[in-house]
Amino acid sequence: xxxxxxxxxxxxxxxxxxxxxxxxxxxxxxxxxxxxxxxxxxxxxxxxxxxxxxxxxxxxxxxxxxxxxxxxxxxxxxxxxxxxxxxxxxxxxxxxxxxxxxxxxxxxxxxxxxxxxxxxxxxxxxxxxxxxxxxxxxxxxxxxxxxxxxxxxxxxxxxxxxxxxxxxxxxxx
Numbered sequence: 001x002x003x004x005x006x007x008x009x010x011x012x013x014x015x016x017x018x019x020x021x022x023x024x025x026x027x028x029x030x031x032x033x034x035x036x037x038x039x040x041x042x043x044x045x046x047x048x049x050x051x052x053x054x055x056x057x058x059x060x061x062x063x064x065x066x067x068x069x070x071x072x073x074x075x076x077x078x079x080x081x082x083x084x085x086x087x088x089x090x091x092x093x094x095x096x097x098x099x100x101x102x103x104x105x106x107x108x109x110x111x112x113x114x115x116x117x118x119x120x121x122x123x124x125x126x127x128x129x130x131x132x133x134x135x136x137x138x139x140x141x142x143x144x145x146x147x148x149x150x151x152x153x154x155x156x157x158x159x160x161x162x163x164x165x166x167x168x169x170x171x172x173x
Contacts, residue, residue, distance in 0.1 A: 030159030
């Protein structure tokens with residue numbers, strides 16, 4: 001049986017997402033080794049009920065973004081990053097892109113004084129959308145953000161393929 005186009009598209013998106021996550025893990029390792037930041041993956045909160053075949057895992061509402069840690073160059077300032085990978089040049093604001101719960105988390109952490117942003121992967125580049133810019137666009141009624149309106153994250157050295165922290169600093173965070 002041949003997989004449908006929708007199934008193949010879903011697999012390709014999943015593979016692209018995993019590849020992007022692997023690239024981010026390398027960048028975080030580079031930052032950790034250089035002492036610039038300590039950022040790691042945050043698993044969503046869950047509760048496990050029962051054992052064996054009656055085991056049931058329930059995922060709880062997630063107050064976090066994909067990655068979090070401390071930006072040592074900013075005096076240990078908290079940093080939270082949501083990772084998005086798209087095939088198209090638009091990043092939707094709402095459930096089909098940056099979800100409502102992720103927008104809520106971006107707003108929450110920004111209000112608390114943390115650096116919060118979306119690291120957006122498309123093609124072979126990463127662009128950074130600081131939370132305040134995303135929230136301003138959303139508050140102005142935007143339904144999406146277009147790729148071409150954002151500066152690319154600069155290339156880094158070694159494990160830091162794209163220098164996300166420099167991109168954030170250059171954008172005022």
